[in-house]
Amino acid sequence: MTKTTLGCEAAVGSLAPSKKRDYRVTNRLQEGKRPIYAVVFNFIDSRYYNVFATVGGNRVTVYQCLEGGVIAVLQSYIDEDKDESFYTVSWACDADGTPLLVAGGINGIIRVIDAGNERIHKSFVGHGDSVNEIRTQALRPSLVLSASKDESVRLWNVQTGICILIFAGAGGHRNEVLSVDFHPSDIYRIASCGMDNTVKIWSMKEFWTYVERSFTWEGLPSQFPTKYVQFPVLIASIHTNYVDCIRWLGDFILSKSVDNEFILWEPKMKEQSPGEGTVDILQKYPVPECDIWFIKLSCDFHYNTAAIGNREGKIFVWELQTSPPSLIARLSHVQSKSPIRQTAMSFDGSTILSCCEDGTIWRWDTVATA
Amino acid sequence: MFQSAVTEDFSCPFCLVKCANYKGLRYHLTSSHDLFHYEFWVTEDYQVVIVSMRTDVCNSEIIPDNVDPKQQMFFYCYKSARRRKPKSLTQNAKYVHPLVLDSAMPANLNELIDNTDCVPESTERDTYSPDASVTGHSFAEPESAQSVPGSDVAPPAMLQFAKTRKLSVERSDPRNRALLQKRQFFHSHRAQPMALEQVFAERDSEDEVDDDVADLEDRRMLDDFVDVSKDEKQMMHLWNSFVRKQRVLADGHIPWACEAFSKLHGPDLVQSPSLLWCWRLFMIKIWNHGLVESRTLNNCNMILEQYQTQHIIDPNPTSITITSDDR
Numbered sequence: 001m002t003k004t005t006l007g008c009e010a011a012v013g014s015l016a017p018s019k020k021r022d023y024r025v026t027n028r029l030q031e032g033k034r035p036i037y038a039v040v041f042n043f044i045d046s047r048y049y050n051v052f053a054t055v056g057g058n059r060v061t062v063y064q065c066l067e068g069g070v071i072a073v074l075q076s077y078i079d080e081d082k083d084e085s086f087y088t089v090s091w092a093c094d095a096d097g098t099p100l101l102v103a104g105g106i107n108g109i110i111r112v113i114d115a116g117n118e119r120i121h122k123s124f125v126g127h128g129d130s131v132n133e134i135r136t137q138a139l140r141p142s143l144v145l146s147a148s149k150d151e152s153v154r155l156w157n158v159q160t161g162i163c164i165l166i167f168a169g170a171g172g173h174r175n176e177v178l179s180v181d182f183h184p185s186d187i188y189r190i191a192s193c194g195m196d197n198t199v200k201i202w203s204m205k206e207f208w209t210y211v212e213r214s215f216t217w218e219g220l221p222s223q224f225p226t227k228y229v230q231f232p233v234l235i236a237s238i239h240t241n242y243v244d245c246i247r248w249l250g251d252f253i254l255s256k257s258v259d260n261e262f263i264l265w266e267p268k269m270k271e272q273s274p275g276e277g278t279v280d281i282l283q284k285y286p287v288p289e290c291d292i293w294f295i296k297l298s299c300d301f302h303y304n305t306a307a308i309g310n311r312e313g314k315i316f317v318w319e320l321q322t323s324p325p326s327l328i329a330r331l332s333h334v335q336s337k338s339p340i341r342q343t344a345m346s347f348d349g350s351t352i353l354s355c356c357e358d359g360t361i362w363r364w365d366t367v368a369t370a
Numbered sequence: 371m372f373q374s375a376v377t378e379d380f381s382c383p384f385c386l387v388k389c390a391n392y393k394g395l396r397y398h399l400t401s402s403h404d405l406f407h408y409e410f411w412v413t414e415d416y417q418v419v420i421v422s423m424r425t426d427v428c429n430s431e432i433i434p435d436n437v438d439p440k441q442q443m444f445f446y447c448y449k450s451a452r453r454r455k456p457k458s459l460t461q462n463a464k465y466v467h468p469l470v471l472d473s474a475m476p477a478n479l480n481e482l483i484d485n486t487d488c489v490p491e492s493t494e495r496d497t498y499s500p501d502a503s504v505t506g507h508s509f510a511e512p513e514s515a516q517s518v519p520g521s522d523v524a525p526p527a528m529l530q531f532a533k534t535r536k537l538s539v540e541r542s543d544p545r546n547r548a549l550l551q552k553r554q555f556f557h558s559h560r561a562q563p564m565a566l567e568q569v570f571a572e573r574d575s576e577d578e579v580d581d582d583v584a585d586l587e588d589r590r591m592l593d594d595f596v597d598v599s600k601d602e603k604q605m606m607h608l609w610n611s612f613v614r615k616q617r618v619l620a621d622g623h624i625p626w627a628c629e630a631f632s633k634l635h636g637p638d639l640v641q642s643p644s645l646l647w648c649w650r651l652f653m654i655k656i657w658n659h660g661l662v663e664s665r666t667l668n669n670c671n672m673i674l675e676q677y678q679t680q681h682i683i684d685p686n687p688t689s690i691t692i693t694s695d696d697r
Contacts, residue, residue, distance in 0.1 A: 125556075125561070125562070125563055126560060163560060166560065206586055220565045220567075222560075222562040222565055223565070227580065228583060230583075230587070231590070
């Protein structure tokens, strides 16, 4: 368990918007009646930076953001199981560059959709319960992580359909895992968080040979020697409630609980004794009325800005890397009243999408400021 | 060619002697009815004796030439007491309720059974004789088997199960295969779906220790020690790994383990005097504890000495290859 070091107070951002950039609503779509839990731009492939995917109910939909606030529907996939409710979707990529959509939800079956050929590519079974989040390794876009209600995180190779590693066991999460993320540059490192109020940082270094083997594996996927990673390199208890979102910002971590804020902190690992270490909370980004769980933040490609919705349908756009953090804009619209589960920032942050509990998708675009 | 008999109170299916318990029955059968060969097999719900002909005691007088005695067998099933049929329903001491499983049973087997003075009724159990239905029931009609007096103590499912279990591989395999093919199986640890070939494979490694991970964790655990030297940690790791892989579980295994360890790691030990010293110290420790005799110590040191001389002759011993499963 980690201790918070004393002596340095975290920098708390002010809620007075800097108005550095301003956004206005350019489009609003009613996708259906069921809540939309995830929206994500394709940052994996530069050809498709303006393409995004949403999931809600048993449906996965692919859209394209066009000029002038236009949103075009490209593809829609419906799971044969009416009771499936997708919670998460992530873009990935095959060896030959075919864009893949990886979606998961209440059934715990991960669907890999070949969006290039408009067909199902693979289905991954293994998780014993709902899948709460899926993330793609940007450096190796065939690798995806899934966080599940079954208290485990799994690493998959979407190319070969192999479950490579399972992060669970003696040192694993003690309740649902709600969020995971790959370290942006250290390919061995991942972080996860969940309903046990902890954040865990894991290293795959000792297991990397298995990851490499998964690419060249010729046997049946189920014969692959899947390994259990039981011990994280750091367990951080910095939140006192569910931790529902985690993102790496360089070697720092952005994490969020239900305390009307998300925080930036530095994990300090002890090389000699894994699992122990300290954390140093650097900055706090207040987000009013953000006290329900399963609200996730999103960042632009370079992690300069982050957008996060709240329970009342408002969006807060934070400049991440300034100290103290500065609020760029607070986006609100009279008709946007429903909780926003997730936002998606475009590559340069000029477009923000939000998906809501009431099944709507909102598009916000920057307006030129004088 | 099967026949099954269900009896109560562990009574012998041949002479109806009550044996009180399964063990008693076992002794009774093997001592009093030595014409047969017995396999005793106990499951949660049933205690079953599989009876087959003993080929060595059969002479041509009893067994006709066209009958392979090995193929002739029948089961003895004991029904657990809590589901036993009330005594009042049992007619005329009918402790035995034979069910003919295979209609192809030749008459001479029944003669054989008769000769051995076993089941009094079984001579009429020939299902292909016209009056077979009077007392005998073909297994081909599992529903009717239910109506046989007392047959509820031997549900058809059990017979089926017993049959599948007992039948030789070549006979039961298609049925087993069909059953295994019907549904999807999953690995117990990884929850990954099993391919059909894995389902049929002999190997089930799911409960085994993952040696790679166990080694890793052992190293990590040893790394935490601050008052132990590097060589000592290495020695501990080698020993822990060896003991785990070779399943050295009891005190009695230690002498063997010491010699095997000396053989396996000898070539490396003799090249590192400090590591060798750790190993010798460890052996002295376990000798102190009385786990090994001085003879074992001597044997181990002889092994090590051998490696040492070889090492001096050839400092890079390529010729010494010990089969090593240590990774």
